Amino acid sequence: xxxxxxxxxxxxxxxxxxxxxxxxxxxxxxxxxxxxxxxxxxxxxxxxxxxxxxxxxxxxxxxxxxxxxxxxxxxxxxxxxxxxxxxxxxxxxxxxxxxxxxxxxxxxxxxxxxxxxxxxxxxxxxxxxxxxxxxxxxxxxxxxxxxxxxxxxxxxxxxxxxxxxxxxxxxxxxxxxxxxxxxxxxxxxxxxxxxxxxxxxxxxxxxxxxxxxxxxxxxxxxxxxxxxxxxxxxxxxxxxxxxxxxxxxxxxxxxxxxxxxxxxxxxxxxxxxxxxxxxxxxxxxxxxxxxxxxxxxxxxxxxxxxxxxxxxxxxxxxxxxxxxxxxxxxxxxxxxxxxxxxxxxxxxxxxxxxxxxxxxxxxxxxxxxxxxxxxxxxxxxxxxxxxxxxxxxxxxxxxxxxxxxxxxxxxxxxxxxxxxxxxxxxxxxxxxxxxxxxxxxxxxxxxxxxxxxxxxxxxxxxxxxxxxxxxxxxxxxxxxxxxxxxxxxxxxxxxxxxxxxxxxxxxxxxxxxxxxxxxxxxxxxxxxxxxxxxxxxxxxxxxxxxxxxxxxxxxxxxxxxxxxxxxxxxxxxxxxxxxxxxxxxxxxxxxxxxxxxxxxxxxxxxxxxxxxxxxxxxxxxxxxxxxxxxxxxxxxxxxx
Numbered sequence: 357x358x359x360x361x362x363x364x365x366x367x368x369x370x371x372x373x374x375x376x377x378x379x380x381x382x383x384x385x386x387x388x389x390x391x392x393x394x395x396x397x398x399x400x401x402x403x404x405x406x407x408x409x410x411x412x413x414x415x416x417x418x419x420x421x422x423x424x425x426x427x428x429x430x431x432x433x434x435x436x437x438x439x440x441x442x443x444x445x446x447x448x449x450x451x452x453x454x455x456x457x458x459x460x461x462x463x464x465x466x467x468x469x470x471x472x473x474x475x476x477x478x479x480x481x482x483x484x485x486x487x488x489x490x491x492x493x494x495x496x497x498x499x500x501x502x503x504x505x506x507x508x509x510x511x512x513x514x515x516x517x518x519x520x521x522x523x524x525x526x527x528x529x530x531x532x533x534x535x536x537x538x539x540x541x542x543x544x545x546x547x548x549x550x551x552x553x554x555x556x557x558x559x560x561x562x563x564x565x566x567x568x569x570x571x572x573x574x575x576x577x578x579x580x581x582x583x584x585x586x587x588x589x590x591x592x593x594x595x596x597x598x599x600x601x602x603x604x605x606x607x608x609x610x611x612x613x614x615x616x617x618x619x620x621x622x623x624x625x626x627x628x629x630x631x632x633x634x635x636x637x638x639x640x641x642x643x644x645x646x647x648x649x650x651x652x653x654x655x656x657x658x659x660x661x662x663x664x665x666x667x668x669x670x671x672x673x674x675x676x677x678x679x680x681x682x683x684x685x686x687x688x689x690x691x692x693x694x695x696x697x698x699x700x701x702x703x704x705x706x707x708x709x710x711x712x713x714x715x716x717x718x719x720x721x722x723x724x725x726x727x728x729x730x731x732x733x734x735x736x737x738x739x740x741x742x743x744x745x746x747x748x749x750x751x752x753x754x755x756x757x758x759x760x761x762x763x764x765x766x767x768x769x770x771x772x773x774x775x776x777x778x779x780x781x782x783x784x785x786x787x788x789x790x791x792x793x794x795x796x797x798x799x800x801x802x803x804x805x806x807x808x809x810x811x812x813x814x815x816x817x818x819x820x821x822x823x824x825x826x827x828x829x830x831x832x833x834x835x836x837x838x839x840x841x842x843x844x845x846x847x848x849x850x851x852x853x854x855x856x857x858x859x860x861x862x863x864x865x866x867x868x869x870x871x872x873x874x875x876x877x878x879x880x881x882x883x884x885x886x887x888x889x890x891x892x893x894x895x896x897x898x899x900x901x902x903x904x905x906x907x908x909x910x911x912x913x914x915x916x917x918x919x920x921x922x923x924x925x926x927x928x929x930x931x932x933x934x935x936x937x938x939x940x941x942x943x944x945x946x947x948x949x950x951x952x953x954x955x956x957x958x959x960x961x962x963x964x965x966x967x968x969x970x971x972x973x974x975x976x977x978x979x980x981x982x983x984x985x986x987x988x989x990x991x992x993x994x995x996x
Contacts, residue, residue, distance in 0.1 A: 357981050357995045359968065360913050362875055364465050367431035372396055418566040420529040426537045434465050437909040438868040438918060439901075446843060451864030452919040453778070454795040455842070457835045458870020460770040463797045464541040466870075469915035471795075475545045476765035478552040479756055479777050481748055485531040485560045532563055538770065539571050539609075545768065546611045551760045554607040555582075555748065561605050572609045580606040580716050582752060586723040606718070606756070616759045618711040620788070629706045632694065642691045642701035643710070645681075646674045668697035714759050722749025731774060734844050744774055753780025754787075763790035772796035775838040778865075779845040785861045786849050793862060793919070796842075801834040839867065868918065874901040874909050875996070895969055897996075903944040906996065907933050910942060910965050927959075928952040938962065947972050953980040957987045968995040 372394055376383040384397040438456060442448045445455075456463050542552060556564050561579075568577045585602030608616075629639035646652075652659060652673035660678045661671040662685075674681060684690050684702065691701045704710040727749040731737075753776050761767060763785075769777040778794045785792055846863035876896050897906065911918050916935060923934040930945040930952050941961040943952070948970045956964065964984065971977035984993050 357966070357977070357993050360910065360965070360994050360996050362437075362873060362909055362913050362996060363435050364433045365469065366433045369394065371431070375401075418532075418563070418570060420532045421526055422529050422533045423536065426533045429461075430537055430540050434462055435873045436462050436466060437871055437873050437905070438463070438466055438912065439871045439874075439905045440908055441867040441869055442904075444839060444867040445865060446846070447864030448866050449922070451862050451866055452793045453862055453865040454868065454919055455772075455775075455778075455835075455839055455865045456795065456797045456868045456870065457800050458797070459799055460797045461538055461541075463870055464538060464545070464770060466912055467795075468541055468544055470912055470917050471545050471766075471768075472915070473545070473547050474766055474917070475768045475795075476547050476550050476762065477757070477760035478542055478546065478550070478768045478770075479555075479753070479760075480542075480552070480769060480771045481555040481773060481776075482535060482771045483531070484557045485528070528560070528563065531560060532567060535564065536567055536571075539567065542768075542770070543571055543609075543611060548612040549615065550611045551616065552609045553756050553760065554609070555604060556607055557604050558601065561607070564607055568607060568609050572611065576610040576612075576614065578608045578610075578614075578716075580608060580714075580718055582606055582718040582721060584724045586725060616714055617761070618713055619755060619758050620709050620711055633691075635688065635703070635705075637705050639706045640691075640703040641706070641710075642703055645676065645690075645700060645702040646670075646672050648672070662700060664692045664697040664700070666692075666695070666697040670699055672699075714755075718752065718755065721755045722751030724749070726751065727776065730779075731841070734841060734848065747774045748776040750776060750780040750783055753777045754784045757781050757784045757792065761790075761792055763788060763792065766793050766795070768795045768797075770795075770797040772798040772838050773834075775841045775845075778838075778842050782842075782845055782849055782861070782863065786853050786856065786858060789856075789860070791860060791862065794865075796838065796865075798835050798838050839865075866919065868908070874898055874905050897967070903931070903933075906944050906967070907935075907942050910996065911935065911940075914940065914963065914965075916940065927955045932956065934959070934961075940965065942966075943970065945970060948980070949976060950979055950983065953983055954987075957984060960988065961991060963992045964994070966993075966995050970995075 372383070375396060376394075379401075382396050382400055384395060385392045386395050387393075438458075440448070441457075445451070539552075546552065554564065554568075565577060565579065582604050583602060584604050585600075629641050631639045649672055654673075656673050658675065658677055659671075659673045660681075661669050662674075662678075662681060663669055676684075681690070681700075685700075689703050691703050692698055693701075724746055727747040728744070730750060731744065731747055757767065757777075757780055767777065767781055769775075772778070775796055775798075778796055781792050781794050784790060842865055850858060850863070874897055876898055907922070908918050911920060916939070920936050920939075923937075925932055925934060927943075928949075928951050930943060930948060933942045934940075935942070938959055938961045940963040941956055941959060942965045943956065944967045945952075946969070948966065949972055971980060981993065984991065
């Protein structure tokens with residue numbers, strides 16, 4: 357039985373193997389820390405492809421202090437896991453939505469295999485680098501002297517939360533490193549037709565565009581402008597500004613296909629509606645339903661001839677098939693103009709939604725004031741104090757969800773904040789009966805230390821304003837706000853849509869928390885075993901970890917989404933976990949015997965995982981292994 361590694365992949369080795377598949381002669385070995393490791397012979401590579409590199413240091417690129425270190429960090433494996441927290445979850449057993457607490461870079465690394473090419477849309481609202489925000493968890497390069505000289509917060513694992521102030525000599529560089537590391541991994545999670553939306557302001561929009569150009573390619577990055585202020589009430593002018601800034605940006609990155617959906621909504625130019633034919637359904641607006649003669653393709657299956665009420669024939673390429681056109685015409689939804697023989701157009705009535713191509717300027721998609729008011733109402737805060745400075749309005753979130761997803765898409769936000777995106781996604785699901793799923797990722801920041809909190813809200817102030825926190829005695833509350841927002845939003849959406857069947861919408865979420873590996877160090881460092889550590893070798897799992905902790909670390913290792921359906925059952929009085937029916941069966945019980953193995957084999961799983969210490973003895977382990985090889989020759993059997 358093969359042993360699972362239970363670490364994220366070493367991407368350096370992955371890249372080396374990819375190169376040597378093309379050019380086997382490049383593979384060589386060097387000694388490192390007393391071991392031989394595979395690497396690339398750079399001299400041979402230059403000879404093979406021709407050394408045309410510019411020897412000058414002056415090349416066109418965006419660079420910054422720490423960029424090379426970020427590249428190393430991206431490919432370096434980490435020894436972490438995600439532990440389930442069912443007590444904080446909603447409908448844990450059935451939901452496919454995820455809420456993950458922890459540093460988003462490490463979480464993205466852990467999700468990299470399980471969700472590779474599975475995410476249709478990513479939205480993030482990262483720190484804007486104004487000199488006030490906690491940017492990221494810095495446990496990689498800060499010296500003790502630097503640590504002691506700066507004030508900052510520490511998370512529950514003792515890692516420093518780095519506060520990127522304007523006095524920092526690497527002010528822009530640290531922000532760029534933080535974004536670069538995360539966007540490189542995020543790109544791998546996107547589907548080929550996926551899109552990422554990034555909210556940003558003037559402080560770093562230029563640098564962000566250049567970073568995105570490097571990661572996604574210059575032809576795969578665009579920008580929208582969002583008007584965040586409404587009627588002059590939201591914007592606040594600073595002393596350093598020439599004029600009040602009532603806009604922000606949404607940088608848009610496409611992995612491959614540059615295509616966004618149309619927005620389905622009611623147009624707000626009502627003055628253009630009329631009712632020239634006295635249609636009993638009310639005022640209507642006509643819209644194009646065909647291409648011009650010159651732009652029409654006679655080979656298209658939507659190229660056909662229609663006949664007007666006066667008998668005039670029009671032949672061209674339409675946007676719909678002939679059968680659908682005839683149905684609309686019979687329902688008097690086609691306008692033939694005042695003469696009755698014009699090029700046909702489709703009628704949209706004033707009380708109906710219509711399909712509108714998105715504009716690069718988002719003018720009526722919510723404001724910061726609306727975002728704050730939504731939170732106040734949802735959390736029943738009666739005064740004008742705000743939990744967050746700049747929560748994004750759900751109308752903006754809903755609009756981006758329309759643009760970037762289909763009805764069954766997976767959406768990710770790894771700067772989740774107050775969970776505005778999850779709220780907007782659920783609203784859109786209720787509107788179009790969609791089945792979109794979300795993954796929210798948020799660092800466990802203490803609201804007392806988070807300078808994004810308006811008026812430096814204290815823990816006591818929040819608890820007095822928000823009743824649900826009265827009974828919670830936790831030092832990190834930002835994630836509690838985000839989770840509770842999803843709970844309350846789900847409840848309100850159900851109440852507001854009692855006339856609709858929302859039974860197919862997933863309103864739940866599974867909570868996971870980033871933590872150290874479930875395995876003791878001896879699991880990863882067998883060379884360091886001596887007589888003193890040998891007694892720990894039989895039980896290589898940490899004492900405080902449960903079977904479900906082990907299960908979800910196994911799922912991550914085997915590249916299985918942690919949203920997978922899991923059923924807990926008994927086989928020969930032993931607990932087993934069936935993942936996606938018979939895709940995987942895991943058993944972490946003690947004293948597993950051959951009879952248990954036989955009953956598991958009858959279920960014909962594709963994969964089976966045990967603990968190394970599960971078997972009664974070595975002889976039983978060997979017999980079980982031989983039985984499974986004969987009974988299920990195509991089943992992968994592994995141990996942890």
